[in-house]
Amino acid sequence: MVRPTTFLIMLWGGFMFWGGKAFAQERYTLSGYVHDGNNGEVLIGATVVTSDLHTGTATNRYGFYSLTLPAGRYVILWQYVGYQPLRDTLLLNHNLRRDVELFPAEKELDEVVVKSEATADLIRSSQMGMERLTTRDVQALPVLLGEQDILKSMQLLPGISPVNEGSSGFYVRGGDASQNLILLDEAPVYNASHLMGFFSVFNSDAINDARIMKGFIPPAYGGRLSSVLDIRMKEGNTKKFSGSGGLGLISSHLQLEGPFARQRGSFMVTGRRTYADLFVRMLPDTNINQNTLYFYDFNAKANYRLGKRDRVYLSGYLGRDVFKFRKRFGIDWGNQTLTLRWNHLFSQKLFLNSSLIYSNYNYNFNVTDNDREFELRSFIRDLNWKEDLQFYVSSRSTVRLGLKSNFHVFLPGQTTSSGDFPINDTTMERRHAWENALYLSHEWKATPMLTFRYGVRFAHFTLLGPLHVYTFDSLGHTLDTTWYGAGKPIRGYPVVDPRLLVNIRISPVSSLKFSYCGMHQFLHLLSNTTAGTPLDLWIPSSANIAPQLAWQVSAGYFLVLEHPGLEASLEVYYKKMRHQIDYRNGADILLNEEVESQLVFGQGRAYGTELLIRRNKGPLHGWLSYTLSRSLRQFPAINQGKVYPAKQDRIHDLSLVLIYDLSSRWKLSATWVYHTGSAVTFPSGKYLIENAYINYYTERNGYRMPPYHRLDIGAVLGPKKERKWNSSWSFSIYNLYARKNAYSITFRTKENDPRRMEAVKLYLFSIVPTVTFNFRF
Amino acid sequence: MMKKFLLILPLSFLVSCEEVIDLPLHESDPLIVIEGKITNLPGPYLVRITRTTDFYSPGPVPPVTGATVFVSDDKGNSWYFTEKRSGYYYNDRFTGMPGTTYSLLVESGGMTYRAMSHMPQPVPIDSLDVEYFAGTRFSDPGYYIIMYFTDPPGKGNYYRVRLYKSKQAGTAIYVLDDKLVDGNQVNIFLFGSTYQPGDTAVAELQSIDESVYRYLLTLSEVNASSPSGSGTTPANPDSNLSGGALGYFGALTITRDTLVIPPLP
Structure with a gap:
C-alpha cells in the first residue's frame, strides 16, 4: 500500500509545480454560480467552456465554477442538458465574476427524461462509473403505486440492480446493499427504506440532483465498498413563492418554496405521508382494520447569502415508519439528519465548504400485553465535521483537499419492561467510534487529449471505550474479556485508499478511461434477513472485526454521436473484496453482547461488463442498459470453503426505457427489465427427524430463482398551456403482462400426501394500475 | 416471535399469492441420519x-440396518441397543438420571459416529392457561395455550416446549434460552396449535443442554414444515454428532401438564 501512495504524492507534487510554471502570460479567473433561471436552483455539473480554446470546467456540488485563463477575449458557453446554452463574449483582462441563469429549453427538450452529462462532457470529464439522475428524469417513468422513487429509477442503469421485487434497496457491481454509502446533503442515511424497502426515504419533490458513483470514487468520499449515492436537496425557489403537490393512491405530498429577505435567501419545505392505513381502517375485516401502517417524510432546507463570498445552508430530513399490530406489537423507525453548511470564497480560485452534520437512525419495538409493556430500542448516531477546499489552480489543474471527522455512537439494543413482563431489562453497552479522514486529489489536464485525476484518502478509525472487549476461539466461544475505560482507544485502523483515473480522448467523439479505486468500510450491517428490516444492526470495526476492504480496476470506452443524438459507453471492471462478513448458522444477533462471535469472515470478487446506449434527442428517446457480471464469495466456514455465487450474483441484467412525446400534452413511456434469478440455497434432499421432513442442503447458493422480467407502461397528461396553476395526470400500469415473478420459493409437504414434498412460489404483485394527480403553482 | 413478526410486516399490506411450481432439484449422495434421545422418564429409548x-x-x-449402537454414561455404565425394526434400535434396561452426561456411539458401514449430551435438572411447569385469538392471515382462529414456568436463577438454561393434541405432537419447534429472562417466571404464547372447547391439551417442557438447543434452533430454521425463504440463508442444522452424520443425540428432562379447554361461557 505504501509504495503506490508515495508515488502518487510525488506525482502530485511534480504536476503542481509544473502546472504553475507552464505559463508566463498574465492569467485571470472567471468564476460564479450557474442557476436555473425559472426557480433559481443551482445547476450541479453545468459546464462552462471556451468555444475557441476547448478548455472548460463544470460547476461543483454547490453550483460554483472557476476557470482561469490567459488574458484575452473569449466566447464562453455555459450549458446544461435540457437547458438553452448561454453564450457570451468576454474580455478577460481582470478577474471576472459571472453568475448566470440558464432557462429550460423548448418544449421538445423540456423534461427530457435522460439528462446525462452534457454530451461532450461524457467523453471529456474525468469521471467514470458514474450515473446521474435528476427528479425530472424519473418523472415520466411508470412506477409502482404512483410513488416516484429515485432509487428505483437508478436500478434501470447498468451495474445497479434491486435487492428484491419492488425494493428500493440496491446492489452495485456485486456488492451488497450495506456497502452503498447514501448521503443526503452530506448526511449519511443508515436505512434508506420505508415500508420494508418498498419505498425509499427520498421524496423526489425535495431532490435537486442525485448521482451514484460505482467505478471511480473521488477521494472526497469513502467509508463504503461498493458505491456512493450523493443526493442533494433543492434549495428553494429564489424568484417567487411557489408550490407543488400530488395526490396518489397511497400517498400525497406537498411542497412550498420561495425567497425571503429580499431574495438573499430561499427556503423549501416538503412533506409526504402515506394513507394506506386510513383505507385499512375502513375494511370490515377486524383482523386487518385494527392494524396501523404508515410513513411520513419531512424535508426542509433554507439558504442565505451573507455576501458575495459567503452563503450558509441549513437542511434537514425527518422520516418515520409506524406499524402497529392490534395494539399488541408496534414498531416505529426512521432517520433524522441535519446539515449546516457554509460556503466561503477566499478568492475566485479558492472555494471552501465547511459542514456540520448530524445523523440518527433509530427504532423502537414494543409489545403490550394487557397492562404489561416491553420495549426494545436501538440507534446509531453520527456527528460529523467536514472541511472541503477546492483550489482552481488553472484551467488545467484543480486541487481538492479536505478533512472529515466523524464521531459515531451505537446503541445496539436496550430493553425496558413494566408490570411483570418476564424479560429482564437489558442494556447493551454503547459502542463509540471516531472516524477521521484526510484526502487530497488533483485533476490535471495534461494535454487536450489526456486528463489525470488522482488522489489519496487517508482514514483512521478508532473504537473507543468504555467497553468490554471479548476474544473468541474459532468456534465463537468466549475466551477472555477485557475492560477499556471511557475514551480509551481499543483498536485503531489506519488505512490508505489510492484513487486514479486516466482519460484519453482518442477522437473528437470518443474517449478511453481507466481507473483504480481502493475502498475501506468500517461500519458493518448485521441483518438476519435478505430484505432490509428496521431491526438492522450496524456495528463498528473492532478487535474482532477488521475493516472490509476492496479495490477495483475498470476501463471504459465512451462514444458520443451528436447527429442522431446517441451516446454509448462500455465499461469493464474487476473488484476484489476482503474481510467480508457472514453469519454462523443460527446466528443470534439481537441483544447479544457477544454478537461478534456470531460472524464468519471471507472474501469476494466481482467482475463484469456494462453497456449503456442512450438517445437524448427527438420525440422517441430513452436508453438500453445491459450488464453481464458475476459476484462470487469464498468463506472457509461456508460451503466447505468452496467458492459460491453471492446472492447478488445476477449474470444478465437488462433494462430498456423508452419515452415518446406524442404531443405537447401527452407523453408515453415503457420500461422492460430482465435479470437472471438471484442465487439461492435450495435443498438437494430430505430426511426425517421426529416424523417431519427436514431439508438437506449440499451447497450454498447452488440454485437460481426463476428469471425475473416485467413490463411497465405509463402516460403523463400535461397541462394545455403554462398558467399560474398547472396540473397533470400520471397513469401507469406495473407488470403489464402480469408475470408472477417469484419473491421467494419455499418447500412444504403436500397436503394430501404428507410423504411428498412440493415447491411453492410466493409472488407479490400481479398487474398494478395506478393514477396520480400532480399540481404546481 | 420477533422473526415471525417481521415476516408478517412486509406481507400484511401487499396482495401476495402462492402458487405450487415445478422446480427440479439436484440429486444428492445419501448421508446417514442419527436421532437418539435419553430422558428422565422410563424407556425404552x-x-x-x-x-x-x-x-x-x-x-x-x-433405514440403516445392522449398525452397532451403544449409549454410556459418565459413571462407566454402558448399554447396547438392539435393532427391533429396520433402522430402529431400542434399549429399555435403564432410566436417564438428571445431572448425568451420556455418550452415543454408532458404528455402521465402517464409520464411527459419536455424540455427547448432558441431562439438565427438570424445571416444572407452573400452570397452563388458554386464550382465544381471532387469528390472522397467518394463524388460525381458536384457543391457544399459554405456558407459565419459572426459570432457575443463573444463565445457561435451555428449553424446548412441545404441545400435543389428541396425543399427536405438533410439528412446530419451540426452543428458548434464558438469556433475556433469567430467573423470571416466563409465559409463552404457543402459536402453532389451536384448540376448541373440550379439547385436551398436553404441554411438555423439556430441559435441554446447549448442544441440543443449538441443534433444534438451527433445525427450526430449515424445518420443511415451517416457512422460510425470506429469512436467513438456510444450512444444515449444527449437529452434535461427529463423523459428518446429520441428526442429533440429546439427553433431556421432561415435565408435563394437561389442560382441558373449558366450554364456552
Whole structure:
C-alpha cells in the first residue's frame, strides 16, 4: 500500500509545480454560480467552456465554477442538458465574476427524461462509473403505486440492480446493499427504506440532483465498498413563492418554496405521508382494520447569502415508519439528519465548504400485553465535521483537499419492561467510534487529449471505550474479556485508499478511461434477513472485526454521436473484496453482547461488463442498459470453503426505457427489465427427524430463482398551456403482462400426501394500475 | 416471535399469492441420519438411523440396518441397543438420571459416529392457561395455550416446549434460552396449535443442554414444515454428532401438564 501512495504524492507534487510554471502570460479567473433561471436552483455539473480554446470546467456540488485563463477575449458557453446554452463574449483582462441563469429549453427538450452529462462532457470529464439522475428524469417513468422513487429509477442503469421485487434497496457491481454509502446533503442515511424497502426515504419533490458513483470514487468520499449515492436537496425557489403537490393512491405530498429577505435567501419545505392505513381502517375485516401502517417524510432546507463570498445552508430530513399490530406489537423507525453548511470564497480560485452534520437512525419495538409493556430500542448516531477546499489552480489543474471527522455512537439494543413482563431489562453497552479522514486529489489536464485525476484518502478509525472487549476461539466461544475505560482507544485502523483515473480522448467523439479505486468500510450491517428490516444492526470495526476492504480496476470506452443524438459507453471492471462478513448458522444477533462471535469472515470478487446506449434527442428517446457480471464469495466456514455465487450474483441484467412525446400534452413511456434469478440455497434432499421432513442442503447458493422480467407502461397528461396553476395526470400500469415473478420459493409437504414434498412460489404483485394527480403553482 | 413478526410486516399490506411450481432439484449422495434421545422418564429409548433421500422421492426414508449402537454414561455404565425394526434400535434396561452426561456411539458401514449430551435438572411447569385469538392471515382462529414456568436463577438454561393434541405432537419447534429472562417466571404464547372447547391439551417442557438447543434452533430454521425463504440463508442444522452424520443425540428432562379447554361461557 505504501509504495503506490508515495508515488502518487510525488506525482502530485511534480504536476503542481509544473502546472504553475507552464505559463508566463498574465492569467485571470472567471468564476460564479450557474442557476436555473425559472426557480433559481443551482445547476450541479453545468459546464462552462471556451468555444475557441476547448478548455472548460463544470460547476461543483454547490453550483460554483472557476476557470482561469490567459488574458484575452473569449466566447464562453455555459450549458446544461435540457437547458438553452448561454453564450457570451468576454474580455478577460481582470478577474471576472459571472453568475448566470440558464432557462429550460423548448418544449421538445423540456423534461427530457435522460439528462446525462452534457454530451461532450461524457467523453471529456474525468469521471467514470458514474450515473446521474435528476427528479425530472424519473418523472415520466411508470412506477409502482404512483410513488416516484429515485432509487428505483437508478436500478434501470447498468451495474445497479434491486435487492428484491419492488425494493428500493440496491446492489452495485456485486456488492451488497450495506456497502452503498447514501448521503443526503452530506448526511449519511443508515436505512434508506420505508415500508420494508418498498419505498425509499427520498421524496423526489425535495431532490435537486442525485448521482451514484460505482467505478471511480473521488477521494472526497469513502467509508463504503461498493458505491456512493450523493443526493442533494433543492434549495428553494429564489424568484417567487411557489408550490407543488400530488395526490396518489397511497400517498400525497406537498411542497412550498420561495425567497425571503429580499431574495438573499430561499427556503423549501416538503412533506409526504402515506394513507394506506386510513383505507385499512375502513375494511370490515377486524383482523386487518385494527392494524396501523404508515410513513411520513419531512424535508426542509433554507439558504442565505451573507455576501458575495459567503452563503450558509441549513437542511434537514425527518422520516418515520409506524406499524402497529392490534395494539399488541408496534414498531416505529426512521432517520433524522441535519446539515449546516457554509460556503466561503477566499478568492475566485479558492472555494471552501465547511459542514456540520448530524445523523440518527433509530427504532423502537414494543409489545403490550394487557397492562404489561416491553420495549426494545436501538440507534446509531453520527456527528460529523467536514472541511472541503477546492483550489482552481488553472484551467488545467484543480486541487481538492479536505478533512472529515466523524464521531459515531451505537446503541445496539436496550430493553425496558413494566408490570411483570418476564424479560429482564437489558442494556447493551454503547459502542463509540471516531472516524477521521484526510484526502487530497488533483485533476490535471495534461494535454487536450489526456486528463489525470488522482488522489489519496487517508482514514483512521478508532473504537473507543468504555467497553468490554471479548476474544473468541474459532468456534465463537468466549475466551477472555477485557475492560477499556471511557475514551480509551481499543483498536485503531489506519488505512490508505489510492484513487486514479486516466482519460484519453482518442477522437473528437470518443474517449478511453481507466481507473483504480481502493475502498475501506468500517461500519458493518448485521441483518438476519435478505430484505432490509428496521431491526438492522450496524456495528463498528473492532478487535474482532477488521475493516472490509476492496479495490477495483475498470476501463471504459465512451462514444458520443451528436447527429442522431446517441451516446454509448462500455465499461469493464474487476473488484476484489476482503474481510467480508457472514453469519454462523443460527446466528443470534439481537441483544447479544457477544454478537461478534456470531460472524464468519471471507472474501469476494466481482467482475463484469456494462453497456449503456442512450438517445437524448427527438420525440422517441430513452436508453438500453445491459450488464453481464458475476459476484462470487469464498468463506472457509461456508460451503466447505468452496467458492459460491453471492446472492447478488445476477449474470444478465437488462433494462430498456423508452419515452415518446406524442404531443405537447401527452407523453408515453415503457420500461422492460430482465435479470437472471438471484442465487439461492435450495435443498438437494430430505430426511426425517421426529416424523417431519427436514431439508438437506449440499451447497450454498447452488440454485437460481426463476428469471425475473416485467413490463411497465405509463402516460403523463400535461397541462394545455403554462398558467399560474398547472396540473397533470400520471397513469401507469406495473407488470403489464402480469408475470408472477417469484419473491421467494419455499418447500412444504403436500397436503394430501404428507410423504411428498412440493415447491411453492410466493409472488407479490400481479398487474398494478395506478393514477396520480400532480399540481404546481 | 420477533422473526415471525417481521415476516408478517412486509406481507400484511401487499396482495401476495402462492402458487405450487415445478422446480427440479439436484440429486444428492445419501448421508446417514442419527436421532437418539435419553430422558428422565422410563424407556425404552430409541436411536433411529436412516439416510437422506432425494427431495421429491415419494417413499419412506431408507433405514440403516445392522449398525452397532451403544449409549454410556459418565459413571462407566454402558448399554447396547438392539435393532427391533429396520433402522430402529431400542434399549429399555435403564432410566436417564438428571445431572448425568451420556455418550452415543454408532458404528455402521465402517464409520464411527459419536455424540455427547448432558441431562439438565427438570424445571416444572407452573400452570397452563388458554386464550382465544381471532387469528390472522397467518394463524388460525381458536384457543391457544399459554405456558407459565419459572426459570432457575443463573444463565445457561435451555428449553424446548412441545404441545400435543389428541396425543399427536405438533410439528412446530419451540426452543428458548434464558438469556433475556433469567430467573423470571416466563409465559409463552404457543402459536402453532389451536384448540376448541373440550379439547385436551398436553404441554411438555423439556430441559435441554446447549448442544441440543443449538441443534433444534438451527433445525427450526430449515424445518420443511415451517416457512422460510425470506429469512436467513438456510444450512444444515449444527449437529452434535461427529463423523459428518446429520441428526442429533440429546439427553433431556421432561415435565408435563394437561389442560382441558373449558366450554364456552
